[in-house]
Amino acid sequence: MAIKLRERKTGWRSILEGATWGVLLIFAMISVFTLVMVFIYLLTNSVPFFMKYSLSSFLTGTVWRPTQDVFGVLPLFVGTLMVSFVAAIIAVPIGLGCTIYLSEIAHPEVKKFLKPIIEILAGVPSVVFGLFAALVLSTWLAGIFNPVSRLNALNGAIIVAIMIVPILISIAEDALNTVPSSLKEASLALGANRWETIRRTILPAALPGIVAAIVLSIGRAVGETMAVIMATGSASQFTLNILASVTPMTAAIAMDIQETATGSDMYHALFAVGLLLFVITFSINLIADYIMARFREVYK
Amino acid sequence: MKRKTKEAFFFLLFRFSAMLVVASLTIIIGFVVINGVGKLSIDFLTQNPMPNNHGALVAGGILSPIIGTMMLMGLVLLISIPIGVLSSIFLVEFLGSSRIARIWWIVVDNLAGVPSIVWGLLGLALFVYYLHFGLSLIAAGITLSLLVLPLIMVATKQAIEAVPSSIREASISMGATRLQTIRHHVLPYSASGIMTGIILSMSRAAGETAPLLIVGVAVNASIPASLTDQFQAIPAYIYFTWQSSDFVQGYKMAYAAALVLIALIIGMNLTAILLRNHYRNKYRW
Numbered sequence A: 001m002a003i004k005l006r007e008r009k010t011g012w013r014s015i016l017e018g019a020t021w022g023v024l025l026i027f028a029m030i031s032v033f034t035l036v037m038v039f040i041y042l043l044t045n046s047v048p049f050f051m052k053y054s055l056s057s058f059l060t061g062t063v064w065r066p067t068q069d070v071f072g073v074l075p076l077f078v079g080t081l082m083v084s085f086v087a088a089i090i091a092v093p094i095g096l097g098c099t100i101y102l103s104e105i106a107h108p109e110v111k112k113f114l115k116p117i118i119e120i121l122a123g124v125p126s127v128v129f130g131l132f133a134a135l136v137l138s139t140w141l142a143g144i145f146n147p148v149s150r151l152n153a154l155n156g157a158i159i160v161a162i163m164i165v166p167i168l169i170s171i172a173e174d175a176l177n178t179v180p181s182s183l184k185e186a187s188l189a190l191g192a193n194r195w196e197t198i199r200r201t202i203l204p205a206a207l208p209g210i211v212a213a214i215v216l217s218i219g220r221a222v223g224e225t226m227a228v229i230m231a232t233g234s235a236s237q238f239t240l241n242i243l244a245s246v247t248p249m250t251a252a253i254a255m256d257i258q259e260t261a262t263g264s265d266m267y268h269a270l271f272a273v274g275l276l277l278f279v280i281t282f283s284i285n286l287i288a289d290y291i292m293a294r295f296r297e298v299y300k
Numbered sequence B: 001m002k003r004k005t006k007e008a009f010f011f012l013l014f015r016f017s018a019m020l021v022v023a024s025l026t027i028i029i030g031f032v033v034i035n036g037v038g039k040l041s042i043d044f045l046t047q048n049p050m051p052n053n054h055g056a057l058v059a060g061g062i063l064s065p066i067i068g069t070m071m072l073m074g075l076v077l078l079i080s081i082p083i084g085v086l087s088s089i090f091l092v093e094f095l096g097s098s099r100i101a102r103i104w105w106i107v108v109d110n111l112a113g114v115p116s117i118v119w120g121l122l123g124l125a126l127f128v129y130y131l132h133f134g135l136s137l138i139a140a141g142i143t144l145s146l147l148v149l150p151l152i153m154v155a156t157k158q159a160i161e162a163v164p165s166s167i168r169e170a171s172i173s174m175g176a177t178r179l180q181t182i183r184h185h186v187l188p189y190s191a192s193g194i195m196t197g198i199i200l201s202m203s204r205a206a207g208e209t210a211p212l213l214i215v216g217v218a219v220n221a222s223i224p225a226s227l228t229d230q231f232q233a234i235p236a237y238i239y240f241t242w243q244s245s246d247f248v249q250g251y252k253m254a255y256a257a258a259l260v261l262i263a264l265i266i267g268m269n270l271t272a273i274l275l276r277n278h279y280r281n282k283y284r285w
Helices: A002-052 A057-061 A075-103 A108-123 A126-145 A153-177 A182-189 A194-223 A226-231 A249-259 A265-299 B004-041 B042-046 B062-097 B101-113 B116-130 B137-161 B165-173 B178-207 B209-217 B236-243 B245-284
Strands: none
Touching: A002 A075, A002 A265, A002 B062, A002 B101, A002 B116, A002 B137, A002 B178, A057 B137, A075 A153, A075 A194, A075 A249, A075 A265, A075 B004, A075 B165, A108 A153, A108 B004, A108 B178, A108 B245, A126 A153, A126 A226, A126 B004, A126 B236, A126 B245, A153 A194, A153 A226, A153 B004, A182 A194, A194 A265, A194 B004, A194 B116, A194 B165, A226 A249, A226 B236, A249 A265, A249 B116, A249 B209, A249 B236, A265 B116, A265 B137, B004 B245, B042 B062, B062 B101, B062 B137, B062 B178, B062 B245, B101 B137, B116 B137, B116 B209, B137 B178, B137 B209, B178 B236, B178 B245, B209 B236, B236 B245
């Protein structure tokens, strides 16, 4: 009797367990399915474009004038490159300095106050950064540099730098915290002072994590849209002048797609730009994933 | 002596960069508050945007953008939270640290890195055109839900993994099934962490702008009556008023709306941070 009861209970339970497993599997599949879908939709919507225009003319063309069916992505690509590269040059030293201060120097009380501030900075919406860059920062820069146009690539780069600093800090701080304290203590015990310990022991040990943090924040800079639309102006010219107006890839997609008819060449061209953007950010993330995975193995 | 000076010099640099970060936040929020607070009033929050004499939509208030943002957050809550939380439970509790789970999390990490404008393109091609939702609230809601899905998944993963395995083992050894262990032990202990992740993703959805511009926000939309209507949202309203032809009035409205948006988002983020700190102190394993 008892055995029978147990059997029945086990049967019912195992069905329930199995059913839950199945339902949860379906939910979990959605995430993978979504990524595949993003890729497929970008690809299928850019195929008509590449049937009509050659890939090389798209990648090497220096004129982006979609309303006249001239689709050279280079001005947009250089715009993206310039904004994210300069943003990284500004954000990396400041972000790393702040990270080292947070994790190695700051008093716990200061840290308790500083960390929420950085998290809040990370939460401020990009449109607010864009508004600030377009109305305030651009005026300041105009006073200092005498730029070609009031809204320019440098303006965008500075605001994007402010936006990626908190991302850089949070990932880099994790990396610094992963370094075993025994390493640090050994270095201090051997007579190194705190800066020498940071420089010779902690930073080299955390280097892969720091590199991953930098790579990931550059990825974020490449994908940033609203702030660059508002800060960099909208001239899609092919220029390397940081003080001239540019249109990064994200900005071109967001601004042009609202004015285009479905199925037109321009519509498909913008998906091709999106595909290029996706490939760039995806590769950046994979590189960061790879570095991080190697890093974690070292300190297991 | 030289070693000491060197140390002092670099520490000063680090302190200075931390100060720069704090200063940038203070300056940006300061400008928004100073320029926006004058426009704030009950009318501003309870009136729909209205055109001025020249037809620019810079008069009235921001009622319809506020409602639109709330509706979007509601949709994201309904769609992405069940999916995100359940799939993380599955990945952590059922697949554990297997090879397939590791690959799965790499996919999720990469989803988190997809630029928001690319989500907008997906929303446009898939929901607006292919599934014929049109430019609508529902298309935007689903697009934003997919956008925040990886955030919720990662937050839930961290919360569940923080529950020590001794608790799971104790529960299983008392005869509980895996499902009972999850329901009665893992979920209650990780609820606060999951909650934090949910609030943070809601605030992300509230501030996201670029995909909305593509999938259905409209300058002159009023409060949507159904899911297939176009809508307004606070961040899009900021962008539109900034672009407005009447820029004197437009900038004022943009600043005031930015102030409302920042207050909403910082409020949510602070709640999440406080919640997390509270429970971090409560459960010490």
